[in-house]
Each structure stands twice: as C-alpha cells, then as structure tokens.
Amino acid sequence: MSMVFPHTFVPWFRAVAPYIHAYRGETFVIGMSGELIAAGRLNAFVQDLALMHAMGIRIVLVHGFRPQLDEQLAAKGHQARYSHGRRITDAITLDCAQEAAGQLRFEIEAAFSQGLPNTPMANATLRVVSGNFLTARPVGIVDGIDFLHTGVVRRVDAVTIQKALDIGALVLMSPFGFSPTGEAFNLHMEDVATAVAVALKADKLLFMTDVPGVREQPDDPNSPIDTELALVDARRMLAARKEPATDPADVDYYLQYCVRACEAGVERSHILPFTVDGALLQEVYTHDGIGTMVVDEKLESLREATPDDIGSLIALIEPFERDGTLVKRDRTEIERDIETYSVIEHDGVIFGCAALHPYLDARTGEMAALTVSPAVQGQGDGERILKRIEQRARAMGLSSIFVLTTRTMHWFVKRGFQQVDPSWLPEERKRHYNWDRRSQVLVKKIN
Structure with a gap:
C-alpha cells in the first residue's frame, strides 16, 4: 500500500483547488491525435479525462486516425496520396478511414468503460455519446486536383452537443461529416476540433500532439517552451512562413488552428505533448502548465x-x-x-x-x-x-x-x-x- 504524505499532499491539493473551482462547468474541446493511441497512451489519457470530468469540466473529445488509416491502406497495398497538405480520399481510402475510425471509437469507448479498482476510473460513471453532429462539404477541385471524399466542416450541431453535455455525458467525435444527401467526407481532426470549439463557444481548445509546444527560440530545439503566447505573436510567427504548415510534426501546423480558434472567440487554445504523462492535468491544474497556450492577450x-x-x-x-x-x-x-x-x-x-x-x-x-x-x-x-x-x-x-x-x-x-x-x-x-x-x-x- 502506497503512503500518502500530508506535508506534500495537502499543499499540492490546496494549490490545485482554485483551478477546480475556476473550471467547474466550463467546456473544453480536446483534439487527440491518432499518434497518441498508436503510442499506447490511450488508457492513461482516458483516466485523466475521467478525473477532469469528475471535477465538473464538460468535455468534447475529437480523435484523429492518421497512423491507423495509413496502416489500413498499407495492408491493402493502396498508396496514400496528398496535395496542398490534405489527404486525397478516394473510395478505397474512404472505406479504410471508416474502418479505422470505427475501430478507434470502439477502443476509446471501451477505455472509458473500465471501472478497475485502484485506478482513477474506479467508481467513475462516465457516459460517452457519439452522433452525426457535423455537416460537411467537399474540398472539391483545387489547382486541378480533385480531393474526392476529402471535406471540410460546413456546420456543427451545437444544440445537440450541448444537450449531451447537459446530461453529464462526454461527447466523442470522429473526423467524419456528412452532406445533406448522406455522402460521407473524411475531415481533419484539427479542423473538426476547431470548428466545434468555436460553435460551442468553448472555454478551451486543447490539442494533444507529439510536439512539445512552441519554443521561445523556434530555431533552437533546446530552447524552453513558451508557455503563454499572445495571439499577436502567434500571428506574427505564422506570417513569417513562406507557406502554411501542412506537416503535423511541425508545431506551426497546430498553431494555425489555435490562432483560428482564438480569432473566432475561443479564449484559450493549447498545444500539449502527449508523450509527457499527465500533460493534460499539468496544463489545466498548474500555474505554468506544460505546453503552449495561445491567448488573445496575456492572462497574467x-x-x-x-x-x-x-x-x-x-x-x-x-x-x-x-x-x-x-x-x-x-x-x-x-x-x-x-x-x-x-x-x-x-x-x-x-x-x-x-x-x-x-x-x-x-x-x-x-x-x-x-x-x-x-x-x-x-x-x-x-x-x-x-x-x-x-x-x-x-x-x-x-x-x-x-x-x-x-x-x-x-x-x-x-x-x-x-x-x-x-x-x-x-x-x-x-x-x-x-x-x-x-x-x-x-x-x-x-x-
């Protein structure tokens, strides 16, 4: 049996308490990259989400599936195709995407259903709700390239999502949308998470990625992480690029979605490294956090x-x-x-x-x-x-x-x-x- 030391636990709990009060009842949209699941970190991450839910935070979780889809395509001997930083979704790719998303959704819902003793999930009653909350439209033809079943978000059914959050459920969303005629479109997880955060007027948008955040000196890989980045500075960083970031391994790829969310009224957007155990809890419940937070103006x-x-x-x-x-x-x-x-x-x-x-x-x-x-x-x-x-x-x-x-x-x-x-x-x-x-x-x- 592990020991609890009051001289460390009590000050720590008192330091956390203001954040528990501050965030109770707030809405967080969390974008989880498929790489997090591929790295075997799903169960620990789900336990952290369950803790946050228990402390009164309303959560919408949007999952990605890039590595899982690539694995499905490789198994079928089908070559992935990209242009302008987007995947071209032909019929085979769409079929593989639906298969990968369905499998991941099953794994995620199973992880939330674990009520194992001696884990943060013990005594947790967390219901997961999914649905066709998105209407999408096709990307169409860009510079002569037909993106086929690749789409972008047209509309978010914010009213229905709010109703699910009101009954205490966690809302789980896949990066899929449907046209009014029932046609399915493969979407970017980041695009979906940003659109949902804006539609819900969320208090936070958080991306769980395999990049640590924005460094104070972007060209120095050993430079400290800039824990709080003003929107004007984030815009300046993106404007300095010759072309928009299209690689998820590039922190600017996520930064552009954070900027878009902040410009549309989401007060705080975050880039967090899933490689650090408990990164989400550290970012939300400690003073300095662990990743990078983009804000319209300094919060201090x-x-x-x-x-x-x-x-x-x-x-x-x-x-x-x-x-x-x-x-x-x-x-x-x-x-x-x-x-x-x-x-x-x-x-x-x-x-x-x-x-x-x-x-x-x-x-x-x-x-x-x-x-x-x-x-x-x-x-x-x-x-x-x-x-x-x-x-x-x-x-x-x-x-x-x-x-x-x-x-x-x-x-x-x-x-x-x-x-x-x-x-x-x-x-x-x-x-x-x-x-x-x-x-x-x-x-x-x-x-």
Missing part, C-alpha cells in the same frame, strides 16, 4: 483589487498570518481597505497581493501584506507586485515607500530598501508601531 495581469477579491485575499494571506510572517488583519479591515490592495492574477486566480497605505504629509507610504502564494514563489511575482506599488506611490506624489518586516529583510534589501530606525516612521504610523513585535523598518526612495 496586475490590477487593483475589488470587493469581489476579498475572499481570495483572505485565503491568500491567512497562512502567513498564522505562522507570524504577517500581522493578522480581520476581514472588516481588509474590506475597508480593499482599494489600497494591488493583486496579481493568472487565468482568474489571485496568486499575490500587497497594499499601499499613503502618508501624504510625509510624502511616503507603507507597503503592507506583500504576499505571494507558495505555489508560485520564486517566479518573480513578488517583484512585479513591488513595481506596481512603486508606480502607484509615484502617481500619488510620494518620494518613498517603507515596509515593516520581521523575516524577509534580505529580500527587500536586495531590491533597494535600506534599514532605518523606527523613529523614522511618520508620526501617525509611529503611534501604531508594535514595539513588542520589533519589526524592522526598511525604506526605498522612488523619486
């Missing part, structure tokens, strides 16, 4: 607090009050002073805060309650909040800011603060100085 923001933030601020500050790092503040005091707080948030979750209490006659101000969540300490959030407080102080015409601390003197000294005697404090603040606590007073000039 510094702003002034509002009354809606009071509960989050209390939850953030309380642990530091209990261990004595911060002076205890009651809820009434925080509510009264809420406009003095600045916060840093990422994807709707507050990870840090600080308050600025001005003493205008002395042209100085106290920065109080500087707090950064343990989940993201060491990533520069404290410094960003400090700069925000300095900006606010300058806007008020203050020439300095000061802090009172008992444990974090060195952090402030590294950032330009100098220790002074408590007698330096403005008279009004000096009257409330706690001589028993013996806090150090540190000052930084800002003008």
Whole structure:
C-alpha cells in the first residue's frame, strides 16, 4: 500500500483547488491525435479525462486516425496520396478511414468503460455519446486536383452537443461529416476540433500532439517552451512562413488552428505533448502548465483589487498570518481597505497581493501584506507586485515607500530598501508601531 504524505499532499491539493473551482462547468474541446493511441497512451489519457470530468469540466473529445488509416491502406497495398497538405480520399481510402475510425471509437469507448479498482476510473460513471453532429462539404477541385471524399466542416450541431453535455455525458467525435444527401467526407481532426470549439463557444481548445509546444527560440530545439503566447505573436510567427504548415510534426501546423480558434472567440487554445504523462492535468491544474497556450492577450495581469477579491485575499494571506510572517488583519479591515490592495492574477486566480497605505504629509507610504502564494514563489511575482506599488506611490506624489518586516529583510534589501530606525516612521504610523513585535523598518526612495 502506497503512503500518502500530508506535508506534500495537502499543499499540492490546496494549490490545485482554485483551478477546480475556476473550471467547474466550463467546456473544453480536446483534439487527440491518432499518434497518441498508436503510442499506447490511450488508457492513461482516458483516466485523466475521467478525473477532469469528475471535477465538473464538460468535455468534447475529437480523435484523429492518421497512423491507423495509413496502416489500413498499407495492408491493402493502396498508396496514400496528398496535395496542398490534405489527404486525397478516394473510395478505397474512404472505406479504410471508416474502418479505422470505427475501430478507434470502439477502443476509446471501451477505455472509458473500465471501472478497475485502484485506478482513477474506479467508481467513475462516465457516459460517452457519439452522433452525426457535423455537416460537411467537399474540398472539391483545387489547382486541378480533385480531393474526392476529402471535406471540410460546413456546420456543427451545437444544440445537440450541448444537450449531451447537459446530461453529464462526454461527447466523442470522429473526423467524419456528412452532406445533406448522406455522402460521407473524411475531415481533419484539427479542423473538426476547431470548428466545434468555436460553435460551442468553448472555454478551451486543447490539442494533444507529439510536439512539445512552441519554443521561445523556434530555431533552437533546446530552447524552453513558451508557455503563454499572445495571439499577436502567434500571428506574427505564422506570417513569417513562406507557406502554411501542412506537416503535423511541425508545431506551426497546430498553431494555425489555435490562432483560428482564438480569432473566432475561443479564449484559450493549447498545444500539449502527449508523450509527457499527465500533460493534460499539468496544463489545466498548474500555474505554468506544460505546453503552449495561445491567448488573445496575456492572462497574467496586475490590477487593483475589488470587493469581489476579498475572499481570495483572505485565503491568500491567512497562512502567513498564522505562522507570524504577517500581522493578522480581520476581514472588516481588509474590506475597508480593499482599494489600497494591488493583486496579481493568472487565468482568474489571485496568486499575490500587497497594499499601499499613503502618508501624504510625509510624502511616503507603507507597503503592507506583500504576499505571494507558495505555489508560485520564486517566479518573480513578488517583484512585479513591488513595481506596481512603486508606480502607484509615484502617481500619488510620494518620494518613498517603507515596509515593516520581521523575516524577509534580505529580500527587500536586495531590491533597494535600506534599514532605518523606527523613529523614522511618520508620526501617525509611529503611534501604531508594535514595539513588542520589533519589526524592522526598511525604506526605498522612488523619486
């Protein structure tokens, strides 16, 4: 029997909890490449989906079948044909595609039906719903090439999909569509997932691929992954190419679908590596994630607090009050002073805060309650909040800011603060100085 260690489990679970609250009831469309299944990762991936479903996320799963279709074609001795980055689907290819898709659907539904003890699927009651949710049209003839039964999405039956999600089902979709006359068309998984995400006004579109994401230096294979990419930067990267990406092994291939989704109103689109175990959970339930997220604008923001933030601020500050790092503040005091707080948030979750209490006659101000969540300490959030407080102080015409601390003197000294005697404090603040606590007073000039 494995041991559960409270000293690691409890902080981890508390760090995850804000995301569980934030995403409950939201709709995620997940595009799963056929390579994930070919690599033998289906069961583990399905277990992660079941966990997300159990935590209240509404899921539409669109699967691909490129390697499975190629395998079927090879078995029949039929040559795959491509043009303009699309597969040409003749009658034999269409037959093989339907066979490959049917087999994969069976495997996926079987994986969701496993209720094995001692696995995340134990006690899970997850129903999978499939259907003819797509209307398609043919690609037609392009530059003299007839694409035959290759198609693109014409319309998504969003109403029926929503009804299936409303009853708690996971919706499973294959990259097939049908014309009003009943003709079948082979579609791109990426095209289907993007069209469905847009039609559903999904909160996230996530592609599970065999590429790790967009690198900060695209030409350097050892460069770190850019975990958050602004839409304007993604557009710029794609515009720099001479031709659109057509190879699924090229990260720009998925990036163009992420851009299309964001431009059509999907707030966040992701490129994730299925080769990393639990990549989907890491991307959704951790601060920095693991792949690349494309957003219309940066999700991390510094702003002034509002009354809606009071509960989050209390939850953030309380642990530091209990261990004595911060002076205890009651809820009434925080509510009264809420406009003095600045916060840093990422994807709707507050990870840090600080308050600025001005003493205008002395042209100085106290920065109080500087707090950064343990989940993201060491990533520069404290410094960003400090700069925000300095900006606010300058806007008020203050020439300095000061802090009172008992444990974090060195952090402030590294950032330009100098220790002074408590007698330096403005008279009004000096009257409330706690001589028993013996806090150090540190000052930084800002003008």
